[in-house]
Amino acid sequence: MTLMPDFTPDLKAMQADLHALARIESPSTDPAGIARVMDVVEGWARDLGAETHALGGGTRLFNFGVHSAGAAGAGHGQTTPGLRGQDRPVLVLTHADTVWPHGTLDHMPLREDGDRLYGPGTYDMKAGIVGLFHALRSLNGEWPAGGVQVLLSPDEETGSLSSRAHIENAARCARVALVVEPPVADTHALKTGRKGTGSYVLTFTGVASHAGNKPGEGASAVTAAAQAVLDLQALARPDLGTTVSAGLIAGGSAVNVIPAHCRLELDVRVSSLEEGARVDAAVQAWTPPDARVQRRVEGGLNRPPFEQGEGTLALYAQARAIARELGFDVPSAVVGGGSDGNFTAPIIPTLDGLGAPGDGAHAAHEHVRLDRWPDHVRLLARLLREV
């Protein structure tokens, strides 16, 4: 394996590119804002000679040195499943959406303070996209065997409903997936596993009646929901990594009415498919003790668990060895939050957390660590070249 000459990322240029992306607000609910972010990134991709493709539903795919010959890939920029081993591309997953609504920049503007660049969507994950393109540029057109395929999802933050099929198709044709979501805050650890995530909405419909005069004629939807909270949260198995939390509940119409309606939302995280199936079966089967209360269940497991496989651990070992050559260490971690890596990990080795170091994802103090960022871009550049 040839060592590429080390490269020194141009931090000032990365900061400018990050400002350019982050000043375009792109909540998951706004396809136009997301498209504007993607247009900027597509411009960078074209400058590097990429073939660019719109895959439908707002997902875009940029191919760098990818062999896309073959019927299955024609017109969609996807490679063929027939390609083997080193002929398959390295897939890089990114997303252009953020959790921040329009107008957030008015009260949470982009700003730099010492070694930190603050702002909505910076750490998660516009800095990941910027770092990726600086890493790609450093390769000077010498793409790894099979090339590099960069996928931009428009809806990662809301579960990738429109991009999931594109991500899974791309993974089936690729040899590894690198995800430029941020590393873990503080430790800057790469992510070698993630819990599977699910959510449920339970709607209860009971019978209203006067709370003082005829309580016995009513059937309380709130009582049923309260019992469901206790029973369903008890499905948690922290020893196995399974959590169940009733995060939202709303019901009733007036304090003196036996409530006929209640709505409950559950957040579920699991470390294995077996646990996902166990919790799902129990949620679907739960019925209110009072048979007069109807319940409806919507939702399910949205992202499968990203289980730490051998291929992923080998990728991490390679990344760690590169980091040590570059003069720093990168730990690894298995985390609770999901990403699009959850969709590729069951198919190909997947290494996540290759974006920009920082802290405060989805929080008011969201920021990128400018002092640590260049090291992670150097690591990504080497990994893209040598993986």
Ligand SMILES: [Zn+2]
């Ligand atoms: Zn993200």
